[in-house]
Amino acid sequence: MTATGRRGLAIVGGGKIGEALLSGLVRRGGADGLLVVERSPQRAAELTDRYGVPAVGLADAAARARVLLLAVKPQDIDTLLGLVAAHVDDGHLVVSVAAGVPTARIEAALPPGVPVVRVMPNTPALVDEGMSVLSAGAHAGEEHLDEAEALLAAVGRVRRVPESQQDAVTALSGSGPAYFFYLVEAMVDAGILLGLPRALAADLIVQTALGAAVMMRDSGEHPVQLREAVSSPGGTTIAAIRELEKHGVRAALMAAIEAAHARSVELGRDAT
Numbered sequence: 293m294t295a296t297g298r299r300g301l302a303i304v305g306g307g308k309i310g311e312a313l314l315s316g317l318v319r320r321g322g323a324d325g326l327l328v329v330e331r332s333p334q335r336a337a338e339l340t341d342r343y344g345v346p347a348v349g350l351a352d353a354a355a356r357a358r359v360l361l362l363a364v365k366p367q368d369i370d371t372l373l374g375l376v377a378a379h380v381d382d383g384h385l386v387v388s389v390a391a392g393v394p395t396a397r398i399e400a401a402l403p404p405g406v407p408v409v410r411v412m413p414n415t416p417a418l419v420d421e422g423m424s425v426l427s428a429g430a431h432a433g434e435e436h437l438d439e440a441e442a443l444l445a446a447v448g449r450v451r452r453v454p455e456s457q458q459d460a461v462t463a464l465s466g467s468g469p470a471y472f473f474y475l476v477e478a479m480v481d482a483g484i485l486l487g488l489p490r491a492l493a494a495d496l497i498v499q500t501a502l503g504a505a506v507m508m509r510d511s512g513e514h515p516v517q518l519r520e521a522v523s524s525p526g527g528t529t530i531a532a533i534r535e536l537e538k539h540g541v542r543a544a545l546m547a548a549i550e551a552a553h554a555r556s557v558e559l560g561r562d563a564t
């Protein structure tokens with residue numbers, strides 16, 4: 293098929309994030325123009341059953357789709373790029389969500405001039421509340437960023453940053469949902485410790501997390517102001533905050549996010 297005959301998007305790698313993006317795109321616009329390429333035949337069949345999106349081989353996907361969205365693990369990206377290289381040209385747009393992997397590494401594996409956009413999405417895309425952050429590679433212009441942004445806007449918010457900030461973004465919003473899930477797990481465990489049934493504790497904490505998130509998004513107030521409004525003088529909240537400070541929770545979060553950043557940089561260097 294000629295470059296002009298290509299349309300739509302192929303997601304290459306239908307794992308956790310590939311499925312999150314696929315599901316949102318199907319919710320938004322239906323399965324028309326979408327393809328999936330998945331190494332595991334069982335997983336490919338599952339995605340086709342669930343979303344009505346055809347599973348095809350890589351050559352077929354590159355012949356039919358204008359945009360190839362690579363969603364394999366960083367450790368698998370070099371092998372995949374070796375296969376993709378034979379099928380792409382500068383009429384394609386290659387979008388990669390692989391943590392840490394620089395656009396320069398992707399460009400070097402592909403024919404000259406292929407536009408590449410690096411994206412860090414996150415799993416709340418599954419519920420249309422994703423946060424995706426885009427950076428252009430050397431051959432990607434505004435039109436390519438616009439095209440990638442339009443795709444990702446189907447599953448949540450989108451921002452653009454210089455690529456030098458992508459490892460930090462990965463550590464914050466890419467991995468970020470896991471930190472909140474972890475916090476919720478720990479708070480539910482605290483409820484159990486205090487003798488509440490698990491289902492009740494989970495219900496209370498999930499709704500509290502949702503309410504707090506909406507307040508942070510919509511109130512226009514700083515998180516410190518919001519926290520102060522919960523902390524009555526001589527009350528329960530400040531007693532809890534003192535323990536969080538004593539146990540170094542703020543420093544632990546900073547160290548954790550620094551470790552995620554370091555791992556993103558490391559993943560970007562080579563297949564490790």
Ligand SMILES: NC(=O)C1=CN([C@@H]2O[C@H](COP(=O)(O)OP(=O)(O)OC[C@H]3O[C@@H](n4cnc5c(N)ncnc54)[C@H](O)[C@@H]3O)[C@@H](O)[C@H]2O)C=CC1
Pocket residue numbers: 304305306307308309310329330331332335363364365366368371372389390391392412413414415466467
């Ligand atoms: N899970 C997450 O929350 C996020 C993941 N990412 C990035 O997305 C990428 C995928 O991550 P996950 O979805 O978590 O991993 P995963 O392991 O769930 O999915 C990867 C999928 O790619 C398939 N695959 C591997 N090589 C293939 C090939 N040559 N052709 C076709 N399919 C192939 C695997 O069978 C698997 O289904 C990673 O690079 C990760 O850094 C980025 C943002 C968030």
Ligand SMILES: O=C(O)[C@@H]1CCC=N1
Pocket residue numbers: 391462466467
């Ligand atoms: O854990 C990871 O490596 C991927 C990248 C960001 C979220 N998940």
